[in-house]
Structures are given as C-alpha cells and as structure tokens.
Amino acid sequence: MNVEDIAKKAKEVSYQLVDISTEVKNRVLLRAAELIEEKREVIEKENKKDLVAGEEKGLSKAMLDRLLLNEKRIKGMVQVLHDVAALNDPVGEVIKMWKRPNGLKIGKMRVPLGVVGIIYESRPNVTVEAASLCIKSSNAVILKGGSEAINSNRVLVSILKEAAASEGFPEEAIQFMDTTDRSAVKEMLQLDEYIDVVIPRGGEGLIRFVAENARMPVIKHYKGVCHVYVDEFADLEKAWKICFNAKVQRPGVCNAMETMLVHSAVAEAFLPKMIGMFKEAGVEIRGCDRTRAFAPDYVKPATEDDWYAEYLDLILAVRVVDSLDEAIDHINTYGSHHSDAIVTENYTNGMKFLNRVDSAAVYINASTRFTDGNVFGLGAEMGISTDKVHVRGPMGLEDLTIPKYIIFGDGQIRE
Structure with a gap:
C-alpha cells in the first residue's frame, strides 16, 4: 500500500464531487444501508475475528465494547445512513449576500473542505458515520481505523464502495488505508499537499500524536472529563x-x-x-x-x-x-x-x-x-471537537463545509 498514492487519488477525485447531485449522494447512502442489512452475517463474522483477536491481545472491556458490532449497532449504522440521506445538503448553500455601493454583489457559499482524513480507534461504526457525512458533503475521505478493527472496517468499506459504484458516485472518493502498520499514520500526516484536514478520534495518546505530527489542520477531541x-x-x-x-x-x-x-x-x-x-x-x-x-x-x-x-x-x-x-x-x-x-x-x-x-x-x-451528533439531530458525527477553531462540539454535516466568497459583477474595476 502506497499512502501517498491513496492521498493523491483522493485529492484528484475531490474536485469532481461538488458537481454530484444531492439525489445521487442520497442514493449511495440508501444503497449502502440496504447492503449492510443484506450482508449482516458477513459483517458479524468479520467483527468476530476482531473481537477474538482483541481478547487475545488483552484489550480492556471498554475497548472490546467499542469494537463490538452487534445487531443493535448494525441497525444503528443503517439508521445513520438513512438519517444523513434525509438531511438538507449544505453544499452550494448561499449563507448571505450583500450589495456594495459599486454594484458588486458579494456572498458566502458553502463548499466542501476537500479531502478529510480520519484516524480512529476501535469503533468500526465510525467507518460508516464518517464516510456517510463525507459523501453527503461532497468530500473525499481517507479512512484509517485501528488495527484492532481491521476486518470489520475492511468489510464496511467494501460495502460503501460497492454502493458508490452502483449509483455513479466515484468510489475513489472513499479511500481506506488497509494496513495495521502504524508508520502509515505518520506518513499520512505529512501529506498536506493532498489532505486538507485530519480528524483523530480515539484516546488522548492518539490525538496528541496526530496533533504533534500533522502538517495539515487538525480538528481535535482530547479527553471527555x-x-x-x-x-x-x-x-x-x-x-x-x-x-x-x-x-x-x-x-x-x-x-x-x-x-x-x-x-x-x-x-x-x-x-x-x-x-x-x-x-x-x-x-x-x-x-x-x-x-x-x-x-x-x-x-x-x-x-x-x-x-x-x-x-x-x-x-x-x-x-x-x-x-x-x-x-x-x-x-x-x-x-x-x-x-x-x-x-x-x-x-x-x-x-x-x-x-x-x-x-x-x-x-x-x-x-x-x-452529547452525540446523531442525538443532536446531526445525522452522525465525525467526532466531538473540543477545539475553538472551525467547529466545537459534535462535528456534523454542515461542519464539513467551509464558506467561499462568491462575487457577481458587471464590469467593475478597482480604481
């Protein structure tokens, strides 16, 4: 696996995503929901592999609980996909518009962040939450789950890619770092040329490591005291x-x-x-x-x-x-x-x-x-930010966009 190639592919496809209609994005999400239901037994089988390996490694009860994909949590992933599909699409929304004395009309419009890297531990349902929000907000996503959930994440990503391909959405927009090699994370954090923002979701050690090594902006969630x-x-x-x-x-x-x-x-x-x-x-x-x-x-x-x-x-x-x-x-x-x-x-x-x-x-x-994005009515969340820049609290669909100034003129020049 070449980490730079993954990031480069994500960047290249990210420029195409803004033109994809809300209808297509919603179809991808709903098809993914259908596939998760159809492949429930496969998901549970792959998750069982991770649970057995986790027990052998001596993971704590809390970590094993986060890793578990039981019937309730699989239904939860399906519900997340339906919930995100039902949300208003923020991409292209004009937030405000005003007119200057020289006749220029100036506005602010929501656009995708671009390429979002998410690095997360244990919880494989984050794969679906993060990907669903990025699909709906027209962002390319690079998913790097923990080694303890590699089998669960792998099958969920394959489902998401299958849903994307079936509905005419570029599956290259959903990138997965299919490795348990920790050095891949450090390499990923150096690729600010391709990755616009990175979101660590896990223990304090992971978040501090990402914050100290990343060359791109980091949206952090440290501890929950x-x-x-x-x-x-x-x-x-x-x-x-x-x-x-x-x-x-x-x-x-x-x-x-x-x-x-x-x-x-x-x-x-x-x-x-x-x-x-x-x-x-x-x-x-x-x-x-x-x-x-x-x-x-x-x-x-x-x-x-x-x-x-x-x-x-x-x-x-x-x-x-x-x-x-x-x-x-x-x-x-x-x-x-x-x-x-x-x-x-x-x-x-x-x-x-x-x-x-x-x-x-x-x-x-x-x-x-x-305090949970889905409970707050956000459909899902990328994480809960304790930062004070860009977003604070549960990071939902709208928070994966950023304002772009748009200016309409009629031949005006600056004297």
Missing part, C-alpha cells in the same frame, strides 16, 4: 436519575460523567442514597474528605490526579463544594471542555453555569450522555 454539578437548588429526584445515567449507562464513552460535584447544602440529603445507587451498580468512588464522611468504608480518598482523570470505566470522582462559583472554577480548571451539566431549579444559577462553563456542550437538568 465531564462533570455533573448538583446545585443547592436541585430537584434531588432529577439529580439521582441524571447522575446515575451519566456515569453508569455507558461508562466507556467520552460523554460519560467522570466527576460529580455536590453543593454542601444538599450533600447530606443527596449523597447517601446516590452513593448507595453507585455501589449497587459496581461504581468505585474516589471522594474528597467531606464525601468520604458519608461512606468512609466504601469511598476511597481522591488524589489531585483524580480530578483530571478520564476513567472510561465504572470509577467516579466526587467532590463537595460550597458554592456555584467553586463548582464552575473546578470544572474550568480540571475539565476538558467537553460536556458539563448542572442540576438546579434556580434559573439564575442555571444561566450563570451555562454562560461561564467553558465547554463545547453545557446542560441544565439533563445527562451529559446526550
């Missing part, structure tokens, strides 16, 4: 439910709660039952001294490192605070600017939290687990 703050004006029934869901429903994902903050005014009423719920669910709790006072035999002492930790497991840091300001300061100091929530019935406190917490997604009275 997400918080839920139980305010002194919280409805405790809501708080128990929200905090339990945010930690336990799926702990190995980036939008799961890693630290729970509790106002001292409600700690006595809230924490004993909450700790009991977590204990029953098998959650290890690492707490401050005031938290430990409620269950000294169960809650372990928290260290400074625990406030920064993304556990991706049934482990939770808990801290009792004396004010909303203290909670906000903690989140802005230790958090990763991903997703954070407040549980409160006080409008002023809710809005202060919303405005002052410096994160991509901020919630009032809801679980952080909702």
